[in-house]
Amino acid sequence: MLTTPIQSRRTRARFTLASALAGTASALLLALPSAALAQEECGAAPATPGTVTCTPAGNPYPNGVTYIAPPADLTIVLEDGVRIDTTGGFNLGLLAVGDNAFTIDGGTNTLITSDSFGVLVSNNTDPISVTLDRIVTNGTNNFGLIVSSSEGAITTSTNAITTSGADADGISASTDTGAITIRSGSVTTSGENATGIDANSDAGNLNITSGTIRTSGVGGGGFSGGAVGILAQTGGTGTVTVNSTTIDTAGTDAFGIRAVSNTGAVSVTSGTIGTTGLNADGITVTTAGTATINGGAITTTGANADGIVASGVTGANINFTSISTTGANANGVLVPAGVQFFGPRATATTTVNGGSVSTVGATSDGVRAIAGTDTATVNVTGDITTQGANSRGIFATGPMGVAVTNGGTISTAGVTSNGVDASSTTGPVNVTVNNVTTTGNGSRAVVVNATTGNATATVNGAVRTTGTTADALTVTSGGNSVVNVGANGSFATTQGNSIVLNSLGSSTLNNAGTIANNANGFALVAIGGPITINNSGNLSSDIVLTAGADRINNSGTFTVGPNPDFGAGSDSFVNSGLILVGSGAAATVAPTFTGLETMTNSGTIDLRNGRAGDTLTLPGTYAGANGTLGLDVAFGAAPVADQLVIGGVASGATTIQLNQLAGAQPTLNSGIVLVRAATGSDANAFDLAGGSLTSGFVRLEVVFDPATGTYALTGAPSDSAFRTLNFNEGVRSLWLKSADTVSGQLRARRDALWTQGGGDVAGRTWLQMHGSVETRGGSRNFNSFGQSRLTNTGYEQDYFGGQIGFDISGGAGERGGFAFGVTGGYINSSMSFAGSSDRLSFDVINGGVYGSFTSGNVFINAIGKYDYFWAKTNMPGAGFQDDTNGGVYGARAEAGIRFGSDSFFVEPAASISYVKNDFDDLSLNGTTISFDDDDGLRGRAGGRIGGAFGIGGGAEAAVYVGGNYVHEFKGRDRVTFTSGGTSLDFTNNRIRDYGEATLGVTIAQSQGISGFIEGNYIRSFTDSNGTGSIDGAGGRAGIRLQF
Known part of the structure; x- marks a missing residue:
């Protein structure tokens, strides 16, 4: 959920002597007889800095312990076993207010129980230190611990605090300029809008370390806020540091942790966080400085309840173990865009590193990272799953560049829910993914968009889309585009293209994986500048290339199904691997490499599939570089063979390897055409391995006819057959x-x-x-x-x-x-x-x-x-x-x-x-x-x-x-x-x-x-x-x- 930089019902909680006594509890306290308003229960405050000690002998201190305006710095010691119990009355458990420094030392085996504030300590300029064991309060607005100073530093350390009333915070600490340090064990609140820890300063540094915090009061919303786990706010250049172990909250606006600074750095480190209310983010950080979050396992169940929200003008660094949200508009990670007036401020540089993310509601991205003026970096090592409509797995944008990496599996189920959507207006965009699956209509798996910079996408796993009009991978660049497909990379779409490359400069596809035929789209569509394809894996011919000088360097397998379209321009195909034609086809095929000007073959062009009669047409020239041409041939009364048709001249050297189909054996014949080329082709451009092939008494040889440009397989007597000429002589x-x-x-x-x-x-x-x-x-x-x-x-x-x-x-x-x-x-x-x-x-x-x-x-x-x-x-x-x-x-x-x-x-x-x-x-x-x-x-x-x-x-x-x-x-x-x-x-x-x-x-x-x-x-x-x-x-x- 997006909020203003500082928005809380506790904008200021200063407790000077006058303001403290002006409160409801203090007013009642002043109205009591003098016995009820007993002061200095543990001895008179010394005139010079000194100490008073409360012993178990005074238990249960029914009127509390109160020191108002002591003449000098005062230390109040609660010995082991001291019990302060003011229940049934209106007195505070412990009240210390004045202009001097206070030290409260009661951290071992002490208990304060009250139907009013548990402890209230306040001064103007001097430091305050509070160390207590256990505090329990009952009733509305009855905080467990309140500490306030205008300019002095505040330090608190507590073991266990429990409040049960509405608006009864566990710990509240506030200053104008002083630093605040809070160390807490467990904090439990059960009333409405009862925050676990609230630290507030105009300019001081905040440092909070907490154990287990549980807030269970429902309600919240509006100006009053909710039952936040930890609320830490400072202004100016003040910094915020939060370290928490476990936080559970319930209720509207009940954030797990909310940390805010004006221009100072904010750092939040958490263990497990769980929220169940509306607008209840797991962690929210806002600052004009740098925001750093190290989150553990974070779970939210309410609408508008993001897992992590970070806004840092100079940078946001986010790390987490796992995030799960179930409500609508509940992102896993949100680094929001800047809002002109009230709201989050744009983050210059965004870095996200994390484990797994799961969202269920609509408009709930797994990770939404927006950098305002610089770069955005997202690295998620685990799985990302979104189920709602308009819920992307990762959305990242930054004007100076974007880098996205995912080592797990990204899965989205809603409509218009791209798996990865990364963009930049002026910088480069680099995306690396493993497995990505989208099932919603209009949900593309990976979208990479660099308006003026270069764009690179690396795929190391299976990328799948099953929705309508959903391409698997789309890369757009105002510069150059590169797609790298690893050995385990593959693509599949139900209704869309596998890969779309659109670049103003040039495009490069490096494929070591599998880019298969696409029944309802294309395996590859290249638009704009010329593309170079370096294929060492398996690439389908289901491609449409550009009007530029496109080039394919194939050292893997180029599987020919539909006719590849090389477009206009001077296109070339350099094959050192395998070009596979007609594999698995039910009938003879006759594909054409439409628009191809040059084929150079040092590998294998293979039409052998157990069925003779297939044809491959290359409209341009052909240059053999000691490559191989594999053909099926069926002999008989009407012999049939696969055929290579070359529109231009054939040159170089290519060895033909024949697959003789079962049935009739080779016979004497004047020629079965295997290759057709233009006149002027080299006579020795095609030949059998070793120059001939012997089958029984028939010797097969490729014979070139220069008048027609054909290379025909002829059958003549073999050497063994010719040796029989001497049989009669020998007899x-x-x-x-x-x-x-x-x-x-x-x-x-x-x-x-x-x-x-x-x-x-x-x-x-x-x-x-x-x-x-x-x-x-x-x-x-x-x-x-x-x-x-x-x-x-x-x-x-x-x-x-x-x-x-x-x-x-x-x-x-x-x-x-x-x-x-x-x-x-x-x-x-x-x-x-x-x-x-x-x-x-x-x-x-x-x-x-x-x-x-x-x-x-x-x-x-x-x-x-x-x-x-x-x-x-x-x-x-x-x-x-x-x-x-x-x-x-x-x-x-x-x-x-x-x-x-x-x-x-x-x-x-x-x-x-x-x-x-x-x-x-x-x-x-x-x-x-x-x-x-x-x-x-x-x-x-x-x-x-x-x-x-x-x-x-x-x-x-x-x-x-x-x-x-x-x-x-x-x-x-x-x-x-x-x-x-x-x-x-x-x-x-x-x-x-x-x-x-x-x-x-x-x-x-x-x-x-x-x-x-x-x-x-x-x-x-x-x-x-x-x-x-x-x-x-x-x-x-x-x-x-x-x-």
């Missing part, structure tokens, strides 16, 4: 290897014919073991659907096996002979492809027939053979494994001439081999690889040079070296890749011509066992960049048994 090599073992056996027989002769017709069995390794070069440039790359299809193939045969042979002339036989064998072989872990393994068995005829120098050999193989395909690069089988058949013809003698020979020879094979199709994820039944035709021409010599026992040894030129006439195997209705044919490069060198030795004898051992090496004549080269080495060894 035919198996046949050739086992055929070479038969040719080697026939060479050994020719050597034996020259050294031993053909002999009689006989059967012979032979056995041969062999092993070799060959490396095939295969680097090749493939081009399909815009994918162009060099693929290494080379491989290494090893062969380990054995061959056995039986033939019937005999001589035909001196060095002639013939042989006809059958053969069979086994080979284990592996093809290991270069630069990968792809592998093709074989187990092969074969069977065939052969014949040889030698006449003189000429020989002719023929071989026919069929191979059956089991193949195991393991291609980790494609995620493919398969077991298959197939067959190979072929024939070889060989002819040559041998010149020389028994000890030396030269043998030119040539052969031709025809081989045909089949290989089952391979299928993976809808892609089929078909192999034509291809054939090979390989010719060999060369010769051997060797010599023979005897080694004893009729055995002969022949040592030789040889060389051949090998040419593949066919070998261009065709493979067809088919998927998604598209087929592509590719042909293998045949093996380039190569040379073959052999070195061997044959040991032959006419009877028994013959054998040979041979090594060979092959190498291409030209490399040609490795596209068809071959090199390798191997060896074989065999025996022949005649029987």
Whole structure:
């Protein structure tokens, strides 16, 4: 409640000798017989300063103790056990008046009981000191203790005072210029308008320390005032200091504490205060100086009963533990504005620090702090709750600046009841809040307004409004505006905007919390000067920005729902975090960053949400800074992918990360558009991680079309798929290897014919073991659907096996002979492809027939053979494994001439081999690889040079070296890749011509066992960049048994 600086029924309570005796009680006292008006009951007052002592022997002192106008300073001592009881009469308990100093000393085990004033002590200029134990009075206007001096200092100390009459104050002390010091234990009044302690001076300093004060008399109001707990008033430069423990009052105008000074400092420190009447503030301080309040737990229940009211022209400093008010117009804390004539004076600087505040009535702010000429500071660490209409949580204003901090929760329930409302005309405004909730219509959560200065709002908790036309946070500045949202900060409104920023200069939003989509408003509205948004938390695209050069720096998550509106101006978005598009949407979305001129991305733009077909449109330019673009893609007959649409040119580098949806697998295709940009964009602005993505036998790659500015995802055969071009070649090599073992056996027989002769017709069995390794070069440039790359299809193939045969042979002339036989064998072989872990393994068995005829120098050999193989395909690069089988058949013809003698020979020879094979199709994820039944035709021409010599026992040894030129006439195997209705044919490069060198030795004898051992090496004549080269080495060894 607002009151005038000094307003009390006790404007002055001076008790000079004449005025004291002019009162009702004194008048009655003068009318009594002399016995009733007994004076100097404890002995005559000495002529010089001295002491009189009242002993228990005079109990109960029925006429009281009275000393009027003693000749000198007087000390009245009440010994322990003294009882003064004037009940039933009109005498005061103790009366001392005069022009000299008084000291009353009765502070231990004394009791004064009266139906009039308990104690009255008064003089003009000298000090007064009163120390008493207990005082009890009955009746109207019968104060417990009255002390008055014009110029002298007053000091009182009491233990317990009780009054029961109307207007019967517990303690009343007054001076014109002297200081007043009051120390009290308990003070209890029960009559109407009966104040607990009343200290009043024109200019003296007041110092009051009290224990428990209880005033329970109802009534009050009007000029008479109410049953105030402590009333302390001084003028001039006098100061007021109040320290209280517990105060309870009841009745109209029954303040807990009211302290007033003209220009002096006022300080009030209280414990618990409770008031229950109309206009009964908990604490009220008024001064043109500095007001300081340190309040404890304060409770008021009446209308117009504020918890704390402070008005200090040079400053108000308020601290409290908790405040609760329940009446209308009952603020928790009120620092009022100045009133021109009568009423509170404007406070220059206001500082409020406190715990919790609760108000229930209408027009009852939690804290209302108004600074008249300087700054207002409010810091409430606890919770603030208001329930009435027009009841703000915190209202603070000051012309030179405002600072508001709340570490708890602010909650308002009434209409037009803002949670925080802070404003300044010329200074900066800084507001820091934790949790703020408003539920009334038109009740904004936080309002910050700096007319010409800068405005800053910091939100560290949840800010919520549920009323109509209620924004969560509004910041207005004639300078620059800043909003800081902490990690736990968030906003929600039912019908309003989450954040409104309006600045004449610039605005900055630093968000580390969550600013979500606003269904019935905007997450952010920026007006006036350009805004810079630094988002490290979660920010919705539900924003409307200014006509200036706005900028968003996103290192957190920018969640795209509604289209963001960047307004006019040259706007930019710099993303190092995550731009999330379509998350949680029920259908495909197509948002547009309206008005955005530049996007720079070093983070992630993510459209992946498990549904293909979303589109994000950026109307300006795009610059990738090693960022990422995440897209959903659904393959099938009509493939669909998310898409980024760029109105300007795209530059820099961005990696596309694909989320392949369940269903159809990637197929061969000419392109699914992932990004559209303006012509003139960089060809490499978008690419897959590593340049490609392999799915089975399909390799996905982004291909740029400069004519349309599109970046399309194409599907072409993968590297693993291209390696299958060599499968048929590897199968035919198996046949050739086992055929070479038969040719080697026939060479050994020719050597034996020259050294031993053909002999009689006989059967012979032979056995041969062999092993070799060959490396095939295969680097090749493939081009399909815009994918162009060099693929290494080379491989290494090893062969380990054995061959056995039986033939019937005999001589035909001196060095002639013939042989006809059958053969069979086994080979284990592996093809290991270069630069990968792809592998093709074989187990092969074969069977065939052969014949040889030698006449003189000429020989002719023929071989026919069929191979059956089991193949195991393991291609980790494609995620493919398969077991298959197939067959190979072929024939070889060989002819040559041998010149020389028994000890030396030269043998030119040539052969031709025809081989045909089949290989089952391979299928993976809808892609089929078909192999034509291809054939090979390989010719060999060369010769051997060797010599023979005897080694004893009729055995002969022949040592030789040889060389051949090998040419593949066919070998261009065709493979067809088919998927998604598209087929592509590719042909293998045949093996380039190569040379073959052999070195061997044959040991032959006419009877028994013959054998040979041979090594060979092959190498291409030209490399040609490795596209068809071959090199390798191997060896074989065999025996022949005649029987």
